[in-house]
Amino acid sequence: MPRKIRLTDVAEAAGVSAITVSRALRKPEIVSPAVRERIQAVVDRLGYVPDPAARALASARTNVVGVLIPSVTNNVFTDVLRGIYATAETTDFRIQVGNTRYSLLEEERLLRIFLSQRPAGLIVSGIDQTETSVTLMRQADCPIVQIMETGDRPIDMMVGFSHRDAGAAAARHMIERGYRRIAFFSARMDPRSQRRLAGFVSVVKAAGLDDETLLVTTPRSSSVTLGCEMTSELLSRTSNVDAVICNNDDIAVGVLFECQRRRIAVPDDLGICGFNDLEMMAVANPPLTSVRTHREEMGRRATRMVLDAIAGAPIAEPIVDLGFEVIGRESTRRGERPA
C-alpha cells in the first residue's frame, strides 16, 4: 500500500506552500486561477484525498451532518433519509444517522455524542425534545433543522407540516363522504400520532360524532398485522362503525385484509383511510384513501437548509410547511345509502 498522499506532498509537487493548497481546495476563489489549476492538476494526478480527521481537529468543525430519527425501518423515516442522502451525496458532507428508537432520553444521549463531535449541522425529528436537549441545541453553534412537523418556536429551522391539521382533514374527508361512525386506529403513540388523533377528535367532536369506543390505540409499533388485530378488536366491541381512519398506511392495509376475510364491503360497509400515502395504497383492492405527505422532499429540503446555513447563506424561510393532501380513493367512496 503506497504511503498516503498528504497536503504537503501536493504542495511540494505544485511548488506552493501547504496552506495555499488547503485554500485552493476549500476556497478556490481566493487563490489565483493559474495556481489553482496547477494545484488541481497535481491533486488529480496524485489522487489526493484530504484527511477529515485532521481537518476536523484543525478547524474544530467536522464535515458530518448528524440526523436523529426514531426508527431506521419505519417507511416514513427511510423516505426522509433517502431525500437527505440524495442531497448530501453531491457534497463533501457525510450523513451520520442516530436511531433514537422513539426515546427522548436516547435522543438526548445521542445529541450529546453528536454535539461533542462538533457536527457541521444537525437534523432532528420532531419538536418534542427534552428541556436538556433543547438547551444543548440552543448552545450548539451549528445549524439545526427540526423535521417532520411544524410549530412555532423552532430551535433554529423547521421543515414539516401540521399533523393536527392532517388528522382533522382526514376526519373531515370521512364526514364529507357520508361516514358517521368513524373509528381511529393508532399504533405507537408518538407525539405526531397524538396530534393527528387530536385533530381528528376536534373535528368529530365539532360534528357531534365523537365516541370514545371507536378509538383503538396501542403502544406497539404499527404493522399490517396490527391493522388486522385492531379491526378484530374493534368489531368484537361494537358493530356500530362505518369507517376507520388509520394513523399509518400499513395499519390501513391490515384493516383491508381483515375486511376481505370477514366479507365486510369496503367502502360501503366500512370506509378506510390511511396516512402517508405509501405507494401500495393506490393499487390495493379497492384503492385506499390516504393522506399524502412529502417525506422525501422533507429530507431534501432540510438538508439543503442545513447546507445553505453552513455556507453562510441567509435563511429565507426558517419554517417551511410542506403541507399534505387527502387523496380520496375508492375505499372512502361510499354508495348512496342511509348514513
Add this chain to the structure above:
Amino acid sequence: MPRKIRLTDVAEAAGVSAITVSRALRKPEIVSPAVRERIQAVVDRLGYVPDPAARALASARTNVVGVLIPSVTNNVFTDVLRGIYATAETTDFRIQVGNTRYSLLEEERLLRIFLSQRPAGLIVSGIDQTETSVTLMRQADCPIVQIMETGDRPIDMMVGFSHRDAGAAAARHMIERGYRRIAFFSARMDPRSQRRLAGFVSVVKAAGLDDETLLVTTPRSSSVTLGCEMTSELLSRTSNVDAVICNNDDIAVGVLFECQRRRIAVPDDLGICGFNDLEMMAVANPPLTSVRTHREEMGRRATRMVLDAIAGAPIAEPIVDLGFEVIGRESTRRGERPA
C-alpha cells in the same frame, strides 16, 4: 458555552498524566484499579467526552464502521441496517452508511472515500464488486464483511445465504404443491435477483417445466404497483399459467391485489410465492407463501464479526450461512384438482 473539557483537564484533576487517562479510557486493564477509578470519577464529574477527530488523527484509525448498501428505502436493507445499528449502538463505534444505488461504480467511489478515512471496519453488500473495489478492499487494513449472500472467495468475511438455492427451493415448493406453469416475476435485476432466478430456472428445467414466456422482468425497482402491472402483462400474453414466484414480497402483494380485482382465485387458479417474508405476508388475504430470510440477524452478525475482528478476536467462521426457509401458506395451498 463552557470551554470544552480536554484530556489534560481530566489528567490534571486526577493528578496523573494525560497518557494515563488515555489508557484508562481505552485499555482499563493496564491501569491500576485505584488510578482507574479516580480517573473515571473525574471523567464523570467533568463530563469529559473524547474528541474522535483527535483520536483518529493520532491513532490513524477512526471509530467509524462504514456500511455500503444499494438502497436506503428497500425493506431488505433497512432491516439489515436495524440489526447493524442495534449492535453498534452499545459500542463506541459509529455507523456511516453509503448508498450505492445499485451502481458498482458508485460503490467503488464510496469505497475510496470511506477507505481514505481509515475506517475501523467495513460492511459491504453482495459479492459482485468491481476488480478495483476488490483490490482496494484487499489492501485495506481493516476487517471487512460482505453481507446478503455467500460465496467462496470472500474478501475477508461473509454473512448471508445462497440466493440460488433460495430460488431453487421456491421453485421446488411450487412443484410439490402441484403447480406446473410457474411464472417468475423479477424487478431490478441485481445480482442476487439474478441468482434467485437462476436457481428457479435450473429447477423448472430439470422438471421439464421451463417456459421463457413465463418470465417477466424489468429494470424498474420493485413495488406493489409493479406486481399489479406484471400480472397484467403476463395475463395479456398468456392465460396458461398457474403460479407466480415473485422476487420480492411487494411484487407478490401486487399480484394478489390484481388477482382480487380480476377475480382470479388464489391459490386455486394462481399460486403466489414472494421473497423475504415481510411481516404483511402472514396476514394477507389469503396469507402469502414466502421465502423467509434473516435480514436483521444478518446485520447483527456482520457487525459483531467486524467488532470482534477489530478487537483482535480470532474469527471462528469467516463465512456464515444464515440460510432461509420456505414458509408455505395458503397462497400456494392448492385444492385437489387436475394440474
Add this chain to the structure above:
DNA sequence: CTCCTAAATGATAGCGCTGTCATTTGTCAA
C-alpha cells in the same frame, strides 16, 4: 517613480489525542 491599498501567498503554531520509548515503582527469589 513613489506610495498606498488590496490581493495573493507564506510561516508558524497549534488542534487533542496516542505511539513510542523511557522511567519509576512494586514484587519476589536468592
Add this chain to the structure above:
DNA sequence: TTGACAAATGACAGCGCTATCATTTAGGAG
C-alpha cells in the same frame, strides 16, 4: 538486602490539517 523483571506511569513528538498573522506582489493614483 539486593538484583532482576514485570507492571505502572510518564515525557515527548507528531498525526495532517487550518487559523492567524506576516509578508510579498500587483495595480493603480498622484
